[in-house]
Amino acid sequence: MLFVTVPSPQAKEKLQATIDNYLREKIVLAAEAISKSAFEKINDNDVILVYGCSSLVNRTLCDAHTQTDRTFRVIVVDSRPRLEGRETLRRLVRHGIHCTYVMINAISYVLPEVSKVLLGAHALLANGSVMSRVGTSQIALVSKAYNVPVLVCCETYKFCERVQTDSFVSNELDDPDDLIVQRKGQAQLGGWAENNSLRLLNLVYDVTPPDLVDLVITDLGMIPCTSVPVVLRVKNVDQQ
Amino acid sequence: MPGAAERGSELSEQIEAFVSRLRGGGQRPRSEDTARQTLSLLRKIIAHGRWGWAGELMDLIRTEGRRMTAAQPSETTVGNMVRRVLKVIREEYGRLHGRSEESDQQDSLHKLLTSGGLSEDFSTPYPSLRANVIEAINELLIELEGTTDNIAMQALEHIHSNEVIMTIGYSRTVEAFLKEAARKRKFQVIVAECAPFCQGHEMAVRLSKENIETTVMSDAAIFAVMSRVNKVIIGTKTILANGALIAVSGTHTLALAAKHHSTPLIVCAPMFKLSPQFPNEEDSFHKFVSPQEVLPFTE
Numbered sequence: 001m002l003f004v005t006v007p008s009p010q011a012k013e014k015l016q017a018t019i020d021n022y023l024r025e026k027i028v029l030a031a032e033a034i035s036k037s038a039f040e041k042i043n044d045n046d047v048i049l050v051y052g053c054s055s056l057v058n059r060t061l062c063d064a065h066t067q068t069d070r071t072f073r074v075i076v077v078d079s080r081p082r083l084e085g086r087e088t089l090r091r092l093v094r095h096g097i098h099c100t101y102v103m104i105n106a107i108s109y110v111l112p113e114v115s116k117v118l119l120g121a122h123a124l125l126a127n128g129s130v131m132s133r134v135g136t137s138q139i140a141l142v143s144k145a146y147n148v149p150v151l152v153c154c155e156t157y158k159f160c161e162r163v164q165t166d167s168f169v170s171n172e173l174d175d176p177d178d179l180i181v182q183r184k185g186q187a188q189l190g191g192w193a194e195n196n197s198l199r200l201l202n203l204v205y206d207v208t209p210p211d212l213v214d215l216v217i218t219d220l221g222m223i224p225c226t227s228v229p230v231v232l233r234v235k236n237v238d239q240q
Numbered sequence: 241m242p243g244a245a246e247r248g249s250e251l252s253e254q255i256e257a258f259v260s261r262l263r264g265g266g267q268r269p270r271s272e273d274t275a276r277q278t279l280s281l282l283r284k285i286i287a288h289g290r291w292g293w294a295g296e297l298m299d300l301i302r303t304e305g306r307r308m309t310a311a312q313p314s315e316t317t318v319g320n321m322v323r324r325v326l327k328v329i330r331e332e333y334g335r336l337h338g339r340s341e342e343s344d345q346q347d348s349l350h351k352l353l354t355s356g357g358l359s360e361d362f363s364t365p366y367p368s369l370r371a372n373v374i375e376a377i378n379e380l381l382i383e384l385e386g387t388t389d390n391i392a393m394q395a396l397e398h399i400h401s402n403e404v405i406m407t408i409g410y411s412r413t414v415e416a417f418l419k420e421a422a423r424k425r426k427f428q429v430i431v432a433e434c435a436p437f438c439q440g441h442e443m444a445v446r447l448s449k450e451n452i453e454t455t456v457m458s459d460a461a462i463f464a465v466m467s468r469v470n471k472v473i474i475g476t477k478t479i480l481a482n483g484a485l486i487a488v489s490g491t492h493t494l495a496l497a498a499k500h501h502s503t504p505l506i507v508c509a510p511m512f513k514l515s516p517q518f519p520n521e522e523d524s525f526h527k528f529v530s531p532q533e534v535l536p537f538t539e
Contacts (some may be wrong), residue, residue, distance in 0.1 A: 038304035079460035080435045103435050105490030135460030138493055145496050167464035179456060181438050189456065192287045198448035201430075201457040206464035 015162035019189035030155040031056060034186055038217050041077055046072040049148075051086035051104075052133045054120020056153040059199075062095045073098040075110050076093035079135045081202065098209070104135050109147040118231045121154040126232060127163045129211030130154075134203045137167065140212035149214045152225075156218050160225035167206040176200035251288050255281060259277040262312040270412065271317050275512040276384055278308065278321040283377045286325075286370065293365040294333040296371075298326055310428040316478045316486075316515045323516070328376045329369075336366045377431070387510035388416045395421035398506060404462070406503075408459075409488040410439035411475025413508045417448050428453045430469065432462055434490055459490050466497045472505045479507070479514050486519075519533060 038060040042048065050057050061074060074092055076099055078085025085101065092099050102110055117139060123131040133186050134165070140150050164170065179200045180189045192198045210225035220231060245303055246370040258281055262274075285304055289399040307321030312318070390415055399405065407429065418429060429452055433440035442454045455466065472494060476487040485507065486492065498505045 068381070080433070080458050104457075105434065105493065108492035109489070133460075134464055138460065138463040138497065141463055141496055142493055146429070156478060166467040167461075168468060171464075179433065179458065181441070188445055192456075195445075195448050197451050197453050198444060199453075199455045201455050201461065201465075203457070203461045203464055206461065 001142045001153060013091060015198065026155065026157050026219070030157075031059060032217045034153050034217055035060045035063045035156065035222065037222060038151070041116070041151065041217075042068075042070060042208055043115075044070045044072070046070070047075065047113055049075045049077060049107075049110070049117045049135055049143075050088060051077045051085070051117075052079075052082075053087045054153070055081050056155075057118050057120050058091050059087060060153065061092060061097060065095055065097050066212045069075070073100070075100045075102060075114060077102055077104055077107060077110075077135075077139065079104040081174075082133075084133070091229040104138065107139060107142050108142070108146075111142060111148055112147075114143075114148050117143045117148055118151045119152050121152050121158060122205060123158050123160045124152075124154050124216065124225075124228050125207070126161050126229050128213075128228050130208040130210075130213055130216075130225070131160075131164070131205055134167075134206045137206045137212070144212050150212065152213050152216045154216055154218055156220055156231060156235065159228055160204065161232060164207050167203070171206075172204040174202040174204050176202050178202055186207070195228055222223055241478055252285055254284065255307070259311040262308065262315055262318070271513060272384065272387070272510070274315055275317045275321050276381065277402070278318050279325070279377060279381055279384065281308075282322065282325045283374055286373055286377070293363055294369060295331055295363055297369075298329055301325060305430070308516075313531055314477075314486075316517070317512050319517075320512050320515050324380065324512075325377060328380070329373055332369060332372045332376060333366070336369060336372070337364065350470060360510055362370040371480055383512075384512065387512070388413055392416040392420035392512065396424060398471070398473075399425055399427055401425050401427065402425045404430065406430045406462075406466070406469040406472045406493050406494070406498075407443070407474055408440065408462075408490055409434040409475075411508070413510065414473055414475045415443060415446055418447060418452060419509050422450050422452045428455070430455045430457060430465060431495065432457060432459050432490065439488075458482050459493070462490075462494055463497045463500075466501045466503065469498075469501075469503055472498045472503055474505070476507055476509050478512065479509055481516050481518050484519050 001051070027062055034056055038056075042064045047051075048061070050061070064070065064072070074097055076085045078101065080103075089099055089101050100110070119130075119132060119139065121130050121136075125131060130140075132152075143150050145170045176192075177200075179202055180187050180192070189198070189200065192200055194223045213225045216223050216225055216228075218231070223231065248341065258277060283305070285300065286297065289297070289300055293298055299321060305319065308322070309319045310317075321470045399418070405418070405427060407418075408431070421427070429444075430448055431440045431444045431447070431454060432511045433456055435458070440456060444454045448454045474491060474494065476491075478486040478511060480486065495505055
């Protein structure tokens, strides 16, 4: 706590030190801690499904590959229009991990052979929902139907006090022109702006209900989705 | 007779052309076109083929049918049409043989339980069988023409004003269904684009031309928008014996999302897509396309 009586330059120094500390602990070290506890969950001959590009998940998989001698292979799921999975694919293949690449509509075909699903998150809401890249909720839904465990990796600084019930409210809209694709030299949706009845929707995030997620791996340990409000309360007490 | 031999070789040429077209792949043909071509080809075989009695004809049809289905096993309409033609032949034979249809149905279950086998050997030749069978097949062809319109006629019962309807990919039956409803009702449609071929884009453009408010979105957003959808209407490739569907990739996700939100799922399909096969293993029905579409070889 900084009191008003502390002189200015000292106050600045103290503040900077606190920020650096927070950065080191909650962001950098947290990533390491999560990676360490997450790769304990990876067993020999596992088939792991990942979606899009999450730095935590990539780090976990690369660490698991280099620091343990377990053999596992990864299925990278990707979706239009961002195609972030290609970046994940590039990084993992460079590390020497055996990868398969599919589009999101093929998940019901690959899921029977998957042993676990590792997902990243953008935020964890106060009711336990996971806010992540659009498509994550679909993967969690279909995984549940096939009884595959879904693990979400998330640092505690991403926990948020907001509550959201579905994916439509307070979402971000990306450039709709990204959906246009050139096939056989012709873009079907090319003139969509002139057409009054045609609209393109490019959502960025979606919300996964807490009953579809089995475990959240954080720097405070492995917790179920419903413990998020507890962590938030503890964090608030800490900061006071 | 030189005429018959000529016709015979022309016929086998046509069968060969049909089989190679099926095997060739390339542009995915309309199921209705495939069904119609199969029926016309079978009609030609019955008209010009050399056979004396019904049993011989059925064997001929079975062999040709097996050849056609082996060319492209995922195109189940071919097999379905062959089975229908065989049924037509059995019925016509039965009618000529002097049995009425009701007693046939009553007796057959009883016969199955008591005699334990097919007691018909279809060996009596009837000169009028050829003409009767060809007439029945013509009736089938006429029925085939009207399927899409018959389905579209029921559209008004299912689609109501201010509803949000979701669909995936491009189905001509669903397009006709929605267009028919749009003539009297105002509603919105959300189309999932179905990467990597993005057939959904073409569907959306066609629907918007009829002034239906259409929105296109990526397949990844199916679960995200499902909370706002009132009904899901899809087309399918085949309907299997246990009610399962073989449909475009991504339909399973759509169905699971609809179930999660308790949204009704309606499937529009004509009768030639009903197949008596069962889904034995998950892998037996899949059709794979070159991965070039998903991740170009240059990457």
